[in-house]
Amino acid sequence: MEEAKGLVKHVLLVRFKDDTTPDQIEELIKGFANLVNLVPPMKSFHWGRDVSIENVHQGFTHVFETTFESTEGIAEYLPHPAHVEFSKRFLPRLEKVLVVDFKPTTVHA
């Protein structure tokens, strides 16, 4: 099993509060994406709506997957002023949130 060297994926699952408008969600997604330009160790940003059909999503509706150069990079990101500022707008709009970080590892089966 091989770990990608250093690379860490930072995955957020969220459900927005019911009274959050589509425009507000779009603005928040753009703000989240823009952190790639502001926080050096943050390397990429992708998002998507949950489209699963197994019904074990536990109510989460959106996925945000960002990539960092290392776990130290995530430790730098969390208290970064740009992230703190964004979180002040983002977190109050969330009904629920779950975060996991992992070093993507392959298996030669």
Add this chain to the structure above:
Amino acid sequence: MEEAKGLVKHVLLVRFKDDTTPDQIEELIKGFANLVNLVPPMKSFHWGRDVSIENVHQGFTHVFETTFESTEGIAEYLPHPAHVEFSKRFLPRLEKVLVVDFKPTTVHA
């Protein structure tokens, strides 16, 4: 915002039952990885232990991220005999599981 053409990520968060041994976990990870060889629309497999420091992982300890060529590919995978057979070994070892699927979309901010 651009969706990657067709590509869908299938993300499982799990927590193994406490009495699951490291050897059992390794065997299950290898079995999961081997599905890439058995289920044509399944294109890649990565896994990793949760290493997040924010403590909002809700008890999940392992992440499995697989990639499919389309949502139809996931619909083909779920009832595929190789997946059904693997699930019979995998699911009884899980304390909890959460699944989301999403089409990774980029934002040009």
